[in-house]
Amino acid sequence: MTDNLTTLIEEVADATKYSTPDSKDTLIRILNSQEANEIALALESLPIEQRTEAWKNVAQDQRLDILVEMRSDPRESLLDTMPIAELDSLFNNIAASDLIELADTLPARLLDRAVRAMDTLQRSYFEDAQQYSEDVAGRWIDHDVLVLPNNAKVRDALRLLRRQLPDYVDCIFITNRAGHFSEAIRISRVFGSPDHVPLVDLAEEDFSVINAQEDAVAAATKVQRSGFSALPVVGENGKLLGRLDIGNACELTQEYYENQLMASAGMNEDEDLFSPIVKSTKNRAIWLGINLLTAFLASWFIGLFEATLQQVVALAVLMPVVASMGGIAGSQTLTLIIRGLALNQINAANRNALLKKELSVGALNGIVWAFVIAIVASIWFDSAMIGVVIALAILANILAAAAAGVCIPVILDKLKLDPALSGAVVLTTVTDIVGFVAFLGLGTLLLL
Known part of the structure; x- marks a missing residue:
């Protein structure tokens, strides 16, 4: 392709x-x-x-x-x-x-x-x-449905199948007299069954149903995991409205993840590659401005240690190392958590365990890389104490990054803000400030 x-x-x-x-x-x-x-x-x-x-x-x-x-x-x-x-x-x-x-x-x-x-x-x-917003399943209903009443028999199903067979269909839906969804029958079970057998006798057990007000991406994921080509979509009263098929489900999830990818850079998934220069500039300017504000905030914290930097120039040289290590560690955790939130895998039952696991990973990585960087810095500047300072700062920043990578997207999600859109900006601010304060603070205490 x-x-x-x-x-x-x-x-x-x-x-x-x-x-x-x-x-x-x-x-x-x-x-x-x-x-x-x-x-x-x-x-x-x-x-x-x-x-x-x-x-x-x-x-x-x-x-x-x-x-x-x-x-x-x-x-x-x-x-x-x-x-x-x-x-x-x-x-x-x-x-x-x-x-x-x-x-x-x-x-x-x-x-x-x-x-x-x-x-x-x-x-x-x-x-x-x-009547439905773009982010709920009811917006994306396919009305091309194979449906029969609950008193239908195999002969009725065969007659229906001879008349029409839509794309992505492997089940016939059964409704009661009020039009409420009742059962689903696999088409493969219809063939070979005696004509007089009631369809309800061939019904699937534990067949999933989608509510029209259900989140569209969650509904699409449900279809993809169901093992069926489509699932019925019902209203609040259980009335069959249509279906969400695997084709639409794949499009919805693909668009969602494209949107998450673009949002992580503060951009819109629908933006044209060749959109007018002024329009593209406006679309991107706001996040550059937000990033500038956070950069000024980090610079202000650095300014608090101006005297330390004047006396120990090595700290200024090594500062980017501390910030970048925390940033990378935090972005890895952030990406993992955003994916988990998108798939509804993270909730109160496993949040603390996940935080503990990420802190453990951060601690192990922090110890290993703090040791490596300490040796390099000690040899580079011929000072064991500088190695100790940067090692402790790296460890502290990676641990802070791991905690922030878990907590920031969860908090933003609770506040109904898109973690993919603003999570990276907040995370960068946290790791920069923690890294600089830890590094320069330890430098002030141990080197001066």
């Missing part, structure tokens, strides 16, 4: 450089031979001018699928180039699931036009989805 994508990007980029009939024919041929997700990735990888030129040559019947696959920022750059007539053609009888993906990109006036272009059933599905 990587090699194919690289080749595709190069071919599309070359074809958009020249406005000749041959280059246009080449571009159309390239685009017509690719899947929607591959074209989406290729377009996202091009500068906006070349992306727009390539988009002009995408077949009309491909455009909606490609836009759905794209991130919102690059998608918006293409929608802005399309006249109303083309947008109306794009929205004609659009499915609810596609419009849900596009909704965050479309201005209100275009969203209204798209809704009006939907058929009655799809419009009702879209309006139902809009």
Whole structure:
């Protein structure tokens, strides 16, 4: 996939450089031979001018699928180039699931036009989805469900299977007269069973159900771990609303972890590779400013030991070693805890044990590397006491980093703040301040 994508990007980029009939024919041929997700990735990888030129040559019947696959920022750059007539053609009888993906990109006036272009059933599905926020399962329901009443028999299931078989389906859902979910029947158990056997006799035991208000990523993880292609999604009263299938589950978790990765750098997962310079600058400026404030705070603590630094220059040389060792140790723990929180693996039952384990790891690593750094510093500056000072500071900072790496994301999660977005900034501040104060404080006590 990587090699194919690289080749595709190069071919599309070359074809958009020249406005000749041959280059246009080449571009159309390239685009017509690719899947929607591959074209989406290729377009996202091009500068906006070349992306727009390539988009002009995408077949009309491909455009909606490609836009759905794209991130919102690059998608918006293409929608802005399309006249109303083309947008109306794009929205004609659009499915609810596609419009849900596009909704965050479309201005209100275009969203209204798209809704009006939907058929009655799809419009009702879209309006139902809009009642849920993006971070809950109800927003991402697939309504293409195999469902039968609880008095159905094997013959009814076989008749249903001959009529339709959606993607990612291995079960038939059973509901009572009120439409409440009751049982799930594996399709594989239907085949070979006598026609007269009630389906409820073939029901799965301990079949998981997703509540529409359940966290979307948690629900997606539940689907991935269930061993089934999809799980039913129900309302608060138990009424079957639809399903969350493995395809949507994988997309949700992939988007979540991409968002976590980008958030760790203070950036948005949807940011365009080639977004306008001013926009990118604004998006990143706030976290640079926050980082500057924390850097000034660390510098202020260093300034408290100005006299020590003037008399023992070696401390100034070795300060970055103390800070970086604490920073690396803390980021390792922080990453582990953020992943655990994302998978709902961390709670009050195991939090203290996890803190104890990370402190133990920090202590062992701290002792080993403090010893190594002490020897190097002692030889470098011909002073055993400098080796002792940096060894103790390294040990203290790694222990503090381990504790902070566990506590910071847990506290931020309790405060409903994203640990991936702000955890690294807070951790860096803690390890810098602890490291500098420990190192320079010990230097003041032991060297002067």
